[in-house]
Amino acid sequence: xxxxxxxxxxxxxxxxxxxxxxxxxxxxxxxxxxxxxxxxxxxxxxxxxxxxxxxxxxxxxxxxxxxxxxxxxxxxxxxxxxxxxxxxxxxxxxxxxxxxxxxxxxxxxxxxxxxxxxxxxxxxxxxxxxxxxxxxxxxxxxxxxxxxxxxxxxxxxxxxxxxxxxxxxxxxxxxxxxxxxxxxxxxxxxxxxxxxxxxxxxxxxxxxxxxxxxxxxxxxxxxxxxxxxxxxxxxxxxxxxxxxxxxxxxxxxxxxxxxxxxxxxxxxxxxxxxxxxxxxxxxxxxxxxx
Numbered sequence: 111x112x113x114x115x116x117x118x119x120x121x122x123x124x125x126x127x128x129x130x131x132x133x134x135x136x137x138x139x140x141x142x143x144x145x146x147x148x149x150x151x152x153x154x155x156x157x158x159x160x161x162x163x164x165x166x167x168x169x170x171x172x173x174x175x176x177x178x179x180x181x182x183x184x185x186x187x188x189x190x191x192x193x194x195x196x197x198x199x200x201x202x203x204x205x206x207x208x209x210x211x212x213x214x215x216x217x218x219x220x221x222x223x224x225x226x227x228x229x230x231x232x233x234x235x236x237x238x239x240x241x242x243x244x245x246x247x248x249x250x251x252x253x254x255x256x257x258x259x260x261x262x263x264x265x266x267x268x269x270x271x272x273x274x275x276x277x278x279x280x281x282x283x284x285x286x287x288x289x290x291x292x293x294x295x296x297x298x299x300x301x302x303x304x305x306x307x308x309x310x311x312x313x314x315x316x317x318x319x320x321x322x323x324x325x326x327x328x329x330x331x332x333x334x335x336x337x338x339x340x341x342x343x344x345x346x347x348x349x350x351x352x353x354x355x356x357x358x359x360x361x362x363x364x365x366x367x368x369x370x371x372x373x374x375x376x377x378x379x380x381x382x383x384x385x386x387x388x389x390x391x392x393x394x395x396x397x398x399x400x
Contacts, residue, residue, distance in 0.1 A: 167288040168225060168260035171218055177210025201379035205386045212393060221260065226293045226326055228261040233297065233319035240312040246304070247272065264289065278305035293322045336396040343392055347385050 184203035188194045194202070232253040239249035247269065254265045264285060271281045282298035300318050304311045358365040368374040 168221060168264070169218065169289060169291075171214065173214050174211075177207045177214065180210070181207040195375050197375040197379035201382045201386075204383060208386045208390055212390070215393070222291065223326070223329070225261055225289065226291065226322060228257055229293055229297060230319055230322040230326065232257050232261065232265065233315055233322065237312050237316045237319060240315065246301070246311060278302055293325060296321065340392060340396065343388070347389070350381075350385070 181203045184206060185199045188199040188202060189196060235253040235256050236249040239252045240246070244252065250265060250269050254262060254269065257265060268281055268285060272278060279302050282302040286295050286298050296318055300311075300314055304314070369378055
């Protein structure tokens with residue numbers, strides 16, 4: 111009986127030793143193969159990946175300060191080359207800077223309105239594609255095909271980065287940083303939340319599209335109402351110059367002598383500057399902020 115137990119114990123011990131040695135050998139072989147694979151990966155020359163530059167914001171204003179930068183050169187040109195008195199040189203140059211700044215702001219506002227209109231159209235296309243059973247990426251691609259610049263490069267960057275594996279939250283945050291508008295914030299937040307929690311996206315996007323179009327309609331109504339007061343102000347300013355022209359026609363000699371004096375030049379240039387400041391102030395208080 112003791113011999114049987116001894117033999118059984120020796121067999122169990124031998125089996126455990128063999129099993130342990132086999133596990134150790136397999137583990138060593140796996141580590142050796144992983145080491146060889148890691149070495150080959152590190153020593154293998156990697157292809158150079160050419161990254162495309164990030165898409166620029168369509169709302170960049172590179173010419174914002176150009177009109178003001180031309181004020182001083184305009185003053186010098188009018189004084190030394192044309193021969194105008196200092197008050198007229200300053201007033202005319204500042205008025206030109208104000209008009210250039212207002213023109214640049216008007217072009218930026220037009221681009222902003224165009225972006226929001228294109229976004230509303232793209233959302234409608236995505237809602238239709240989602241209702242037909244397409245995925246979010248396919249719906250976004252369908253919207254890209256029907257969208258033109260300046261919104262198309264922004265949507266292309268979103269879709270490309272998502273397909274390359276970037277986090278959806280970071281992708282949509284970058285869109286809001288490039289285009290800091292409330293409509294794009296609402297659009298990006300909706301897609302970001304859907305990417306995290308899932309669910310039906312078509313009804314939510316449909317609501318977003320209606321909200322964006324309501325914003326566009328409201329901004330147009332406000333602009334149409336404010337344009338009446340702006341036109342009235344411009345007509346009053348134009349009437350001032352018309353009266354000055356009538357006075358000049360009635361007495362050109364007296365008018366020229368008055369404008370040539372220091373008091374006349376300061377009064378005329380000061381009134382022109384105040385009118386320009388009034389136009390700037392009117393444009394600022396009628397700016398839409400919602």
